[in-house]
Amino acid sequence: MPPPPSLSALRRPELEALLVALFGEVAALKELVAEQREEIARLKGLKGRPDIKPSGMDQGTGPPKPGKQEKRRNRGKVVPRVAVEKAAIEAEVPPGSRFKGYESFLVQDLSITVRATCYRRERWLTPDGRTILAPLPEGVDGHFGPELRRFVLMRYHRGQSTLPRILVFSRSVGVAISKRRLQRLLTDKQDVFVAEAQAVLRAGLETAAFVSVDDTGARHAGKNGFCTQTGNEWFTSFATRSSKSRLNFLDLLRAGHTDYVLNDAAYGYMRKHALPAGLIARLAAEPETHFVDRGAWLAHLERLGFAEPGTAPDPVRVATEGALWGSVQAHGHLRDAVVLSDDAGQFNIGKHALCWVHAERLVHKLDTFTDLQRAAQKRMRDLIWDFYASLKAYRLHPGKRGAAALRTRFDRIFLCRTGFATLDRLLARLHANKAELLAVLDRPEIPLHTNGSENDIRCYVTRRKVSAGTRSGDGRDSRDAFLGLAKTCDKLGIPVWDYLGSRLKVIGHAVVDTLDNYIRRRTRYA
Numbered sequence: 322m323p324p325p326p327s328l329s330a331l332r333r334p335e336l337e338a339l340l341v342a343l344f345g346e347v348a349a350l351k352e353l354v355a356e357q358r359e360e361i362a363r364l365k366g367l368k369g370r371p372d373i374k375p376s377g378m379d380q381g382t383g384p385p386k387p388g389k390q391e392k393r394r395n396r397g398k399v400v401p402r403v404a405v406e407k408a409a410i411e412a413e414v415p416p417g418s419r420f421k422g423y424e425s426f427l428v429q430d431l432s433i434t435v436r437a438t439c440y441r442r443e444r445w446l447t448p449d450g451r452t453i454l455a456p457l458p459e460g461v462d463g464h465f466g467p468e469l470r471r472f473v474l475m476r477y478h479r480g481q482s483t484l485p486r487i488l489v490f491s492r493s494v495g496v497a498i499s500k501r502r503l504q505r506l507l508t509d510k511q512d513v514f515v516a517e518a519q520a521v522l523r524a525g526l527e528t529a530a531f532v533s534v535d536d537t538g539a540r541h542a543g544k545n546g547f548c549t550q551t552g553n554e555w556f557t558s559f560a561t562r563s564s565k566s567r568l569n570f571l572d573l574l575r576a577g578h579t580d581y582v583l584n585d586a587a588y589g590y591m592r593k594h595a596l597p598a599g600l601i602a603r604l605a606a607e608p609e610t611h612f613v614d615r616g617a618w619l620a621h622l623e624r625l626g627f628a629e630p631g632t633a634p635d636p637v638r639v640a641t642e643g644a645l646w647g648s649v650q651a652h653g654h655l656r657d658a659v660v661l662s663d664d665a666g667q668f669n670i671g672k673h674a675l676c677w678v679h680a681e682r683l684v685h686k687l688d689t690f691t692d693l694q695r696a697a698q699k700r701m702r703d704l705i706w707d708f709y710a711s712l713k714a715y716r717l718h719p720g721k722r723g724a725a726a727l728r729t730r731f732d733r734i735f736l737c738r739t740g741f742a743t744l745d746r747l748l749a750r751l752h753a754n755k756a757e758l759l760a761v762l763d764r765p766e767i768p769l770h771t772n773g774s775e776n777d778i779r780c781y782v783t784r785r786k787v788s789a790g791t792r793s794g795d796g797r798d799s800r801d802a803f804l805g806l807a808k809t810c811d812k813l814g815i816p817v818w819d820y821l822g823s824r825l826k827v828i829g830h831a832v833v834d835t836l837d838n839y840i841r842r843r844t845r846y847a
Contacts, residue, residue, distance in 0.1 A: 376685045376702075378678055379770055382710035401429055402816075435495035438466075460826030465506060467825035469496065471818070473506050478803040479817050481783050511799045513824065517835060518558065518802035521809055523576040524837035525556035526654035528844035531767040533661045534668050535774035536565050537782055540790025541797050548801070549573055550778045555840050557777045557808035559801040561791075567667040568638070571645035574655065574670070580648050581618040583610040587647030596639045600627065604640065618644060646670065659760060659767050674760035676771040677712070680751055681705050687744060697739040701748070704734050709769065716765045724762040731759060780804055806836065813839045 331339065409423065442455040460467040473491075476482045488503050526532065532553050539548040539561045547565035551558045551573065560573050583604055591601050603625045612618040618641065622628065627636045649655060655671055662668035663679040684702055689695045708730060715723050735752035738745055751758070761767055781804055791797040810817045815833060822830035 376678070376681055378681050378706055378709055379772065382706055382713060399427060399429075401427075433494055436466075460828070462510065465498070465502070467822075467827045470506055471821040471825050471827055473503065474803065474821055475818060477507055478784075478800070479807055481780070481787055483787055508793065508795045508799050511795070511802065514806060515798050515802045517824075517837070518805050519577045520835065520837040521556050521805065521840065522551065522558040523652075523654070524840040525551070525553065525558065526574065526576060526649075526658070527656075528841055529553050529555075529655075529658045531659040531661055531674070531764070532655070533768065533771050533774040534570075535663060535771055535778055536665070537778050537785075539781075539785065542792060543790075548778075548781055550774050550781070552773065552777055552808070554773070555809075555812055555843050556805075556836075557812065558805045559781055561797050561801055565665075565667055567642055567670070568645065570667045570670065571642055571649065574649045575645065575652065576654065578648060578652055579614045580651075581612040581615070581641070581644035582647035582651045583644060584647045584651060586650040587643040590643040590646045591639055594639050594642070595634055596636060596643070600625075600636050600640070612644070659764055661767060661771055663771050664754070672760070672764075673757050674764075674767055675754055675757040676769070677709055677758065678770040678772065680754070680758060681709070683747055683751070684744070687747065689741075694741045694744070697741040697744055701734075701739065701744065708734060712761060712769055716761060716769070719762075719765040727762060728755075728759060731755060777808055780808065809836050809840075813843065815839070 328336070405427070440457060440461075442457070444455070445453045447453060469491075473487060476487050476490075477484065484500065484503060484507070488498070488500050491498055491503070530553075532551050534549065534551050536547050536549045539546045541561055541563075544563065546561055546563045547569075548559055548561045549565065549570065551560075562569050562573075588601060588605065591604075592598075607621075607625070609621065612621060619637075622637055622640060627640060657672075659672045659674050660668055660670050661674045661676065663676045681702070684698065684705065687698055689698050708727075711727060711730070715727060732752070732755075735748045735755075737748070739748075761769055784800065784804065791800055806820070807817050810820050813836065815836075819831040820833050820836075821827075823833035
């Protein structure tokens with residue numbers, strides 16, 4: 322990048338843009354230098370960078386596990402989930418033998434059969450000229466039955482299988498189906514499932530004491546994007562978008578609503594994020610506070626003169642984020658819930674808490690070069706582990722005195738100086754997040770880590786590795802919906818096979834209520 326003729330002649334927005342560009346170049350150069358150093362070390366036969374394993378802080382600070390019990394000789398009683406058929410087997414015995422009853426031997430098996438049915442539908446012509454056609458049986462929607470649809474959905478979304486493998490298996494057992502038709506079974510007519518996934522998200526956001534969030538890379542329509550996970554111990558939701566900005570996260574928290582709302586929550590957000598008081602006054606002076614969609618909202622901002630170039634922070638962005646947050650609150654989402662994240666900036670919304678495992682990982686992964694630095698790092702990690710163990714104990718028995726003592730202890734740990742400059746700067750940075758790291762002192766019900774989100778998002782990562790990305794919007798929405806619904810079923814203790822059978826109206830299916838009703842009942846009696 323050629324240097325500008327005069328830095329003093331540049332305006333503040335231009336200087337900020339130049340600084341962002343330079344930061345990007347420096348980061349790219351650092352990455353290039355690191356790769357070149359690793360290549361040079363490889364060519365010289367030297368050891369590469371150390372592979373640092375996860376700290377294991379959460380497991381290491383848990384109560385000691387009881388000693389190994391004596392190994393059970395038997396696996397325990399097997400209880401099948403289906404009705405057990407009784408079949409008596411006769412034995413050939415010599416004359417004079419006495420019958421002594423039966424000895425039971427349970428065998429579980431699987432029957433895979435293909436059945437093709439040609440329904441001969443009666444057709445009648447009424448006296449008034451209307452044609453009446455006999456309806457198809459319940460659950461039959463198209464030329465492939467509900468049991469086949471359930472099997473395909475289960476294998477693809479739950480079994481993480483690929484479409485070609487499902488196609489090969491289906492044809493092997495006798496189903497005459499093309500690859501295109503199989504693809505349509507996965508993506509077409511899935512509006513019911515997509516709607517239920519959205520209802521699950523709404524129920525979770527309305528009733529949750531906390532939500533844990535995370536994101537990972539995604540691929541859609543040949544472009545890189547991001548998948549955001551939202552959930553807690555009762556539900557999981559996935560949403561793939563092209564951006565992972567705060568605007569995107571706030572839009573996801575609306576759970577399908579499209580309105581923008583100006584209320585106390587919206588104005589509080591704008592003040593917190595330094596929107597000029599004059600602009601907030603312009604919004605408050607207008608009688609209109611509810612806007613049906615993005616077009617109506619942006620038109621309102623344009624009428625009020627918000628699109629002024631060269632203003633930092635961007636007034637349109639901050640006002641839009643505030644109106645989105647107002648909409649989230651207006652619909653009853655995250656009213657008193659805590660958002661638990663790994664310190665990614667887009668998740669810092671409302672009442673926010675941070676993951677201790679990610680915070681300690683920064684200290685764990687810090688590069689050290691001398692014995693003194695390594696000793697300082699080890700001492701601080703030990704102090705953090707002990708403090709984390711105390712936080713876990715506090716969650717079981719919370720109290721005001723314990724909270725005050727832990728806050729004082731936190732200051733002692735993260736305000737100390739070790740003589741290792743990089744470590745000291747890191748500790749100061751963590752101390753600046755004191756309120757979010759110690760949110761558990763006021764809300765003991767929230768976890769200390771985002772392990773739940775990490776576990777939830779693994780199924781999405783596996784799906785991405787197996788099938789790369791999606792091409793159509795229906796395919797993207799179907800994948801997100803089914804992965805989220807399957808995870809939610811697991812958390813609610815509902816077999817996914819039974820859930821699919823109930824929704825597809827398979828003959829003899831188990832009755833499964835809508836999942837959002839289970840979530841509301843669970844959280845009501847928790």
